[in-house]
Amino acid sequence: MNLQPISFSRMNLHIRKRMFDLFFNHQIQTNYCNQFERFVTYMILLNLAGLILEHIPVVYETREHLFHIFDVVSLIIFSIEYVLRVYVAPEDPAFSSAKYPRLAYCKSPFALIDLASILPFYLGAFFDADLRVLRALRLLKLCRPLVPAVNEFLELNKDKSYRYKIYALVNETPTSGNLHHIFDMFIVTWVIVSVLAVIFESVQSISYHLHSEFIILDTIAVVIFSTEYIMRIYSAPEDPKYQAWFKGRVSFACKPTSIIDFMAIVPFYLESLLHHLFDLRFLRVFRLMRLLKLARYSGATQSLFTVIKREWPVMKAAVFILLLLVMLAACLGYVFEHEAQPDKFENIPQAIYWSVITLASVGYGDISPITPAGRAVTIVIALLGIGIFAIPAAILSSALSDQLRIERERMMNELYHMLEDGVISADEQELIEAEAKRLHLSKGELTRLLEKAKVEMGIEHAAVKDANGASSEMSLEFLSKHPELAAEQLKITISKLQQIVSVSDRQELSRYIDNPSNVTGLQSSMLKILLQNAAAKGEKKD
Amino acid sequence: MLGKNIQNLIRDMRVSDYFFILVVLANVLLVIYLGIGNYQNAAKVAASQNNAEEIMIWFEALAGKLDANEPIEPAACTPIDEDTKLVKGVKANHWKNCVEALFAAKGPFESYVNLLNPTGPAYTAKCNKTNLLNSGSLIFEKLTANPAGPPGVSPLEPGERLVSGLQIRLSLCDTGFYLIRIGEFKL
Numbered sequence: 001m002n003l004q005p006i007s008f009s010r011m012n013l014h015i016r017k018r019m020f021d022l023f024f025n026h027q028i029q030t031n032y033c034n035q036f037e038r039f040v041t042y043m044i045l046l047n048l049a050g051l052i053l054e055h056i057p058v059v060y061e062t063r064e065h066l067f068h069i070f071d072v073v074s075l076i077i078f079s080i081e082y083v084l085r086v087y088v089a090p091e092d093p094a095f096s097s098a099k100y101p102r103l104a105y106c107k108s109p110f111a112l113i114d115l116a117s118i119l120p121f122y123l124g125a126f127f128d129a130d131l132r133v134l135r136a137l138r139l140l141k142l143c144r145p146l147v148p149a150v151n152e153f154l155e156l157n158k159d160k161s162y163r164y165k166i167y168a169l170v171n172e173t174p175t176s177g178n179l180h181h182i183f184d185m186f187i188v189t190w191v192i193v194s195v196l197a198v199i200f201e202s203v204q205s206i207s208y209h210l211h212s213e214f215i216i217l218d219t220i221a222v223v224i225f226s227t228e229y230i231m232r233i234y235s236a237p238e239d240p241k242y243q244a245w246f247k248g249r250v251s252f253a254c255k256p257t258s259i260i261d262f263m264a265i266v267p268f269y270l271e272s273l274l275h276h277l278f279d280l281r282f283l284r285v286f287r288l289m290r291l292l293k294l295a296r297y298s299g300a301t302q303s304l305f306t307v308i309k310r311e312w313p314v315m316k317a318a319v320f321i322l323l324l325l326v327m328l329a330a331c332l333g334y335v336f337e338h339e340a341q342p343d344k345f346e347n348i349p350q351a352i353y354w355s356v357i358t359l360a361s362v363g364y365g366d367i368s369p370i371t372p373a374g375r376a377v378t379i380v381i382a383l384l385g386i387g388i389f390a391i392p393a394a395i396l397s398s399a400l401s402d403q404l405r406i407e408r409e410r411m412m413n414e415l416y417h418m419l420e421d422g423v424i425s426a427d428e429q430e431l432i433e434a435e436a437k438r439l440h441l442s443k444g445e446l447t448r449l450l451e452k453a454k455v456e457m458g459i460e461h462a463a464v465k466d467a468n469g470a471s472s473e474m475s476l477e478f479l480s481k482h483p484e485l486a487a488e489q490l491k492i493t494i495s496k497l498q499q500i501v502s503v504s505d506r507q508e509l510s511r512y513i514d515n516p517s518n519v520t521g522l523q524s525s526m527l528k529i530l531l532q533n534a535a536a537k538g539e540k541k542d
Numbered sequence: 543m544l545g546k547n548i549q550n551l552i553r554d555m556r557v558s559d560y561f562f563i564l565v566v567l568a569n570v571l572l573v574i575y576l577g578i579g580n581y582q583n584a585a586k587v588a589a590s591q592n593n594a595e596e597i598m599i600w601f602e603a604l605a606g607k608l609d610a611n612e613p614i615e616p617a618a619c620t621p622i623d624e625d626t627k628l629v630k631g632v633k634a635n636h637w638k639n640c641v642e643a644l645f646a647a648k649g650p651f652e653s654y655v656n657l658l659n660p661t662g663p664a665y666t667a668k669c670n671k672t673n674l675l676n677s678g679s680l681i682f683e684k685l686t687a688n689p690a691g692p693p694g695v696s697p698l699e700p701g702e703r704l705v706s707g708l709q710i711r712l713s714l715c716d717t718g719f720y721l722i723r724i725g726e727f728k729l
Contacts, residue, residue: 154547162551162559204723208591212584219577226569234562272576275717284718 020091058209153179167235194221264290299438329355329381336374359385415453586657594724616643621704621729638700667697669715685709
């Protein structure tokens with residue numbers, strides 16, 4: 001009779017737990033918690049962009065319905081998120097101990113922010129007021145990932161100086177935590193936004209209507225980038241390479257990445273302060289230098305610089321041959337063509353332009369030989385150019401692939417080192433994944449390298465993983481070399497035996513082992529010990 | 543917890559840390575101040591663009607008035623036909639007279655001022671970076687048809703005769719001495 005309500009309640013509990021584990025449980029690594037939070041963050045940012053664009057008449061007036069559709073979709077998503085969070089609140093350890101977990105959740109600051117982000121739209125149905133501007137409250141939802149990150153950061157750097165905290169925020173350190181990643185993401189986003197703004201500003205039809213908006217965007221970008229620059233310069237002495245308070249900071253400021261940071265902000269100051277004294281139009285293009293700021297976040301540029309540095313002697317030789325050929329071709333071109341075309345081959349510098357264009361196989365055709373001797377020379381240098389110009393490119397490409405191989409070998413060595421104890425800890429796994437990300441290795445490729453390392457270390461069958469990723473068995477050969485792991489394995493096996501005995505019918509088991517044809521002496525003694533143990537436990541419980 | 547952490551953060555700060563915060567704040571204030579200046583200039587450019595668009599509308603309406611044989615005010619801006627210009631004794635209006643009449647007292651654009659440089663001219667022949675007063679001025683350029691490619695652009699000389707079909711481009715000289723194209727019209 002009671003079967004149906006009980007099963008419904010169980011099902012409800014099961015669904016609630018499953019929902020929480022899938023989307024909200026940070027303790028589980030393989031769920032969709034991060035993806036869900038990232039999705040909500042993107043939606044918040046899109047809402048912010050929408051809110052700004054709505055205030056630009058030329059954008060909003062013709063696309064009002066699209067903005068409305070987007071607003072409704074956002075509201076549905078945020079409402080579903082809010083309802084889901086309220087629904088799973090009893091599963092959340094932060095609220096599960098409260099008398100009314102859902103009420104406790106609804107009173108929490110984050111829940112109030114969530115509610116404030118959707119409420120204006122619903123209120124709009126009852127009041128005749130334009131509450132759309134209140135949608136800016138959705139921005140507060142960004143506090144959800146930010147506040148825990150700030151707390152974690154301050155906890156990790158509790159005993160550190162203020163300057164070190166700044167250093168840990170702008171640079172990757174063991175105590176940087178998640179806040180550093182958020183900071184990096186923020187800077188990268190603004191680099192992309194400001195570069196796109198510079199590009200679109202050069203389009204007359206866009207700039208004509210959005211000139212003021214571009215100015216606001218540029219000012220915000222400069223506030224952010226200049227603050228970042230000052231933070232980097234101020235915290236530079238925390239780096240052992242730049243310890244001296246003044247000299248260290250000057251050396252840091254002379255680093256290529258610091259120069260790029262400086263070049264990204266200086267056009268704004270110069271143009272704003274000196275535009276009435278000089279023509280500083282050319283400085284606007286320098287704002288595109290902000291794109292180079294992304295080099296700090298990419299391992300590829302680092303690898304390229306390493307390669308160029310390593311191959312510099314060979315490159316120098318190739319460039320020297322190239323220069324010789326260019327000069328020779330230019331001189332011959334001038335000798336043969338000057339008389340026939342004094343306007344085009346007017347002097348050797350002009351002939352140099354022609355020889356470079358011909359050797360590089362570009363061939364604009366604005367300057368071309370007309371004398372038979374000049375044409376003969378052109379045939380030779382065009383053929384030579386194909387080979388000679390390809391040398392530096394070939395050197396670079398082979399050196400780059402070499403560099404990648406070296407870096408992968410270095411990673412393999414690290415893997416061997418980590419596998420010396422036979423297992424990869426969570427910290428080691430994190431390090432491997434970070435290194436794989438830096439080397440642009442796919443998940444499949446990383447697994448392949450790990451397998452290779454295990455095979456080469458002779459522990460390929462050391463730990464056989466089951467479908468859930470849990471380690472189940474270890475090879476005897478491996479256990480014979482690792483007594484501490486053998487002891488652990490024995491303990492696990494005994495626990496499993498205890499579990500089997502506890503769930504079995506003890507009388508049936510006793511009868512079974514009493515028959516000498518069923519078990520050996522040792523097996524019988526061991527099972528008897530387990531049965532006695534289980535019986536003792538059962539008595540205790542009663 | 544966050545409040546406590548922030549309290550600890552402030553408590554452990556040294557003089558140099560306060561100086562750093564001061565520098566950051568000073569820089570933020572400076573950038574905002576410069577940004578506001580730039581924004582005000584941009585707003586003036588936008589207002590100048592709107593004003594220039596009104597001038598464009600006036601010139602575009604000119605052709606309609608000519609077709610309808612309506613009188614044109616100021617008369618100095620009335621162009622002559624291609625055919626009449628060859629007739630002896632017929633005098634064509636000059637651009638100088640027309641533009642002066644447009645911006646003069648009682649002209650349709652007498653209230654027009656150069657918003658970026660109130661002391662600068664309302665219109666000029668060239669957006670010349672050597673003359674800083676030029677920014678914010680209107681630039682009228684003559685377009686010459688070029689069958690091989692885009693039309694040729696040259697400054698509209700004061701002595702240019704106003705003939706029907708004369709193509710003119712109106713632009714605004716920006717704060718950075720860039721030309722902001724407003725539009726093109728035919729007399």
